[in-house]
Amino acid sequence: MKPLYKLLLAATVLAFSTTASVSAQDANADAPYKVVDGNKVDPGTLKGWKTWRSLACERCHGAQQEGLVGPSLVDSLKRLTKTDFQTTVMNGRIEKGMPNFGGSQQMQDNWQNLYAYLKGRSDGKIQPGHLQPMDGQQ
Amino acid sequence: MTIRYAVAGMTTLAISMLSLSAHADAQLDTAIKNPANWAAQAGDYANQRYSELKQINASNVSKLQATWTLSTGVLRGHEGSPLVVGDTMYIHSPFPNKVVAVNLKDQTYKWKYEPKQDAAVVPVMCCDTVNRGVAYGDGKIFLQQADTTLVALDAETGKVVWSVKNGDPKLGETNTNAPHVFKDKVITGISGGEFGVRGRLTAYDIKTGKEVWKGYSVGPDSEMLIDPAKTMTWTDGKMAPVGKDSSVKTWQGDQWKIGGGTTWGWYSYDPKLNLVYYGSGNPSTWNPKQRPGDNKWSMSIWARDLDTGKVKWVYQMTPHDEWDFDGINEMILADIPVKGQTVPALVHFDRNGFGYTMNRDTGALLVAEKYDPAVNWATHVDMKTGRPEVVAQYSTEHNGEDTNSKGICPAALGSKDQQPATFDRKSKLFLVPTNHVCMDYEPFRVEYTAGQPYVGATLSMFPAPNSHGGMGNFIAWDAGTGKIVWSKPEKFSVWSGALTTAGDVAFYGTLEGYLKAVNPKDGKELWKFKVPSGVIGNVFTYEYSGKQYVGVYSGIGGWAGIGMAAGLEKPQEGLGAVGGYKDLAKYTDLGGTLFVFALPSN
Numbered sequence: 069m070k071p072l073y074k075l076l077l078a079a080t081v082l083a084f085s086t087t088a089s090v091s092a093q094d095a096n097a098d099a100p101y102k103v104v105d106g107n108k109v110d111p112g113t114l115k116g117w118k119t120w121r122s123l124a125c126e127r128c129h130g131a132q133q134e135g136l137v138g139p140s141l142v143d144s145l146k147r148l149t150k151t152d153f154q155t156t157v158m159n160g161r162i163e164k165g166m167p168n169f170g171g172s173q174q175m176q177d178n179w180q181n182l183y184a185y186l187k188g189r190s191d192g193k194i195q196p197g198h199l200q201p202m203d204g205q206q
Numbered sequence: 207m208t209i210r211y212a213v214a215g216m217t218t219l220a221i222s223m224l225s226l227s228a229h230a231d232a233q234l235d236t237a238i239k240n241p242a243n244w245a246a247q248a249g250d251y252a253n254q255r256y257s258e259l260k261q262i263n264a265s266n267v268s269k270l271q272a273t274w275t276l277s278t279g280v281l282r283g284h285e286g287s288p289l290v291v292g293d294t295m296y297i298h299s300p301f302p303n304k305v306v307a308v309n310l311k312d313q314t315y316k317w318k319y320e321p322k323q324d325a326a327v328v329p330v331m332c333c334d335t336v337n338r339g340v341a342y343g344d345g346k347i348f349l350q351q352a353d354t355t356l357v358a359l360d361a362e363t364g365k366v367v368w369s370v371k372n373g374d375p376k377l378g379e380t381n382t383n384a385p386h387v388f389k390d391k392v393i394t395g396i397s398g399g400e401f402g403v404r405g406r407l408t409a410y411d412i413k414t415g416k417e418v419w420k421g422y423s424v425g426p427d428s429e430m431l432i433d434p435a436k437t438m439t440w441t442d443g444k445m446a447p448v449g450k451d452s453s454v455k456t457w458q459g460d461q462w463k464i465g466g467g468t469t470w471g472w473y474s475y476d477p478k479l480n481l482v483y484y485g486s487g488n489p490s491t492w493n494p495k496q497r498p499g500d501n502k503w504s505m506s507i508w509a510r511d512l513d514t515g516k517v518k519w520v521y522q523m524t525p526h527d528e529w530d531f532d533g534i535n536e537m538i539l540a541d542i543p544v545k546g547q548t549v550p551a552l553v554h555f556d557r558n559g560f561g562y563t564m565n566r567d568t569g570a571l572l573v574a575e576k577y578d579p580a581v582n583w584a585t586h587v588d589m590k591t592g593r594p595e596v597v598a599q600y601s602t603e604h605n606g607e608d609t610n611s612k613g614i615c616p617a618a619l620g621s622k623d624q625q626p627a628t629f630d631r632k633s634k635l636f637l638v639p640t641n642h643v644c645m646d647y648e649p650f651r652v653e654y655t656a657g658q659p660y661v662g663a664t665l666s667m668f669p670a671p672n673s674h675g676g677m678g679n680f681i682a683w684d685a686g687t688g689k690i691v692w693s694k695p696e697k698f699s700v701w702s703g704a705l706t707t708a709g710d711v712a713f714y715g716t717l718e719g720y721l722k723a724v725n726p727k728d729g730k731e732l733w734k735f736k737v738p739s740g741v742i743g744n745v746f747t748y749e750y751s752g753k754q755y756v757g758v759y760s761g762i763g764g765w766a767g768i769g770m771a772a773g774l775e776k777p778q779e780g781l782g783a784v785g786g787y788k789d790l791a792k793y794t795d796l797g798g799t800l801f802v803f804a805l806p807s808n
Binding site for chain 1: 325
């Protein structure tokens with residue numbers, strides 16, 4: 069029973085992740101972000117990247133979200149739910165050194181955009197570094 | 207008779223109280239004069255980091271052995287060094303800022319002190335929780351906690367004598383600096399230039415902890431303790447009064463209120479001139495477009511009267527900073543020949559890559575030369591105006607917001623950061639631990655929110671191109687002529703404070719974890735020992751029971767330990783071949799150990 073369950077689960081996950089990657093490549097319907105050529109993104113995701121930048125998240129999580137003093141967000145965003153993410157950025161994890169950004173207007177306005185950006189980084193769809201708007205206008 | 211005796215006694219008491227308040231801290235003065243002690247973080251008031259001890263010398267240093275070690279119990283970056291006074295060593299740790307008094311006789315603990323601090327201070331210290339050590343004086347040990355509390359402990363018992371709040375962590379104000387005891391005052395600064403903190407230096411009464419004066423780096427004259435008619439600065443090749451509103455008129459509107467100029471370095475003191483010397487840090491934010499003007503007096507060298515805090519002279523090294531070249535590095539006081547004449551000099555190796563020699567009495571600019579040939583953001587310092595000639599290609603102001611200015615040398619962590627240099631009194635050379643790192647810098651617009659990061663630039667750092675491939679050098683500098691005498695390449699930034707001794711040996715530590723002894727005259731390596739974790743602490747020496755010891759903390763961290771990582775993971779830099787953070791991880795991991803070395807007994 070147990071091994072069968074595991075096998076089934078694995079198969080489901082595999083199927084799901086295959087579907088997800090295909091859909092991300094095509095229309096990216098379920099993803100919270102839209103990206104073209106790896107660095108042109110929708111307005112919300114662009115705001116998310118700008119939030120990442122202006123709150124200096126890279127000082128702890130690394131310029132490519134690879135982790136420094138803080139954990140790798142490429143990994144973390146594979147585990148955290150959107151609600152977990154919201155709780156973490158708003159309340160922080162003070163004992164581990166993660167600040168609470170609840171007092172930041174920019175974070176309050178943009179936490180979902182930041183989630184979208186980091187999800188795109190975690191999925192490997194958005195490249196590290198400077199992003200552009202999708203319509204090509206700055 | 208009895209009454210007369212009592213009156214006489216009272217007079218004596220009054221006189222001695224007077225002399226107490228008017229004279230230097232007798233205990234610290236005496237302790238510093240005896241080279242057996244290491245009674246201040248630099249060993250003296252002048253930041254020379256030189257010891258008269260010579261039992262360990264150039265011919266026997268190769269026999270040096272680890273004698274005893276001690277764990278601080280904290281695995282973060284260990285900057286600064288312990289103090290030694292008589293038969294006791296005082297050890298400190300990064301956050302939570304423990305202090306331990308150790309019997310040198312048997313390494314047992316006399317007392318331990320661990321403050322209760324709100325852990326909420328840790329995130330605003332992002333990204334490391336270093337502390338640069340304690341100060342001694344008036345029978346007390348002074349600890350400047352991360353949460354800005356300055357506490358005086360009884361040196362014998364570790365009991366709190368007084369404690370005072372020096373800032374507010376909710377506004378991003380924290381402390382990493384060591385407090386310094388000069389005469390009857392405890393001097394401390396503030397950190398938080400990346401949170402829009404307004405920098406200042408504060409003097410507290412050594413007996414009571416009462417604030418005596420506070421001098422801001424930016425803002426109205428009265429709050430900086432600047433007298434527009436009497437405070438002098440280098441102007442058109444000579445000293446002239448700074449004039450009215452010298453700071454506020456170099457800022458747009460009231461931006462100076464969140465203007466930075468923090469003060470987290472090492473301070474020095476000249477008892478004869480009664481002046482305190484230190485540097486102020488970067489203006490906030492790192493985006494220069496957002497703060498037009500020279501942003502005075504960020505990035506400046508300061509000379510303040512110890513008793514009143516009044517500014518005798520001030521000199522801005524990097525007007526309108528565009529690279530985060532904090533001016534906080536130590537001011538070393540030494541009387542040296544400059545152009546054939548012995549002058550009371552102040553020597554400073556700035557983050558911006560220039561080594562400055564000033565007349566510490568008058569504030570006159572004598573020498574300003576590059577101490578790393580890689581420095582490219584400015585061609586030179588104009589000796590008449592005192593201003594650097596900025597190269598447009600590397601000007602992040604000129605290139606503008608959201609543009610990546612590439613290949614700027616040095617990187618934001620400077621040709622040298624806080625890691626203090628040493629003055630070898632015998633060879634008259636300054637031995638300097640340096641960074642050989644360059645950067646790409648992209649400024650962007652940010653909004654200020656109290657207590658939130660206010661940085662405004664994305665950086666990536668890499669070893670200086672077209673050089674030896676390493677990220678550091680240990681150099682010897684002639685401050686009279688502004689010339690490098692010798693330069694010893696290092697694989698990583700040298701982030702450890704150096705020491706010279708009368709035994710003709712210089713010591714420094716490396717990020718991969720070597721404590722090294724070299725000949726101060728030519729840099730030739732005489733001895734090295736691998737400690738478990740990279741060295742960012744300062745080497746110190748003392749004598750106990752007729753034997754000379756050399757010690758250093760092992761415990762990587764700080765900006766060098768983590769900041770390096772940020773840029774060096776970038777694949778397009780092609781750094782895999784030459785080193786970088788991944789290489790550092792092959793040598794070392796976190797640690798927190800004090801190492802003490804001596805010669806074998808026979």
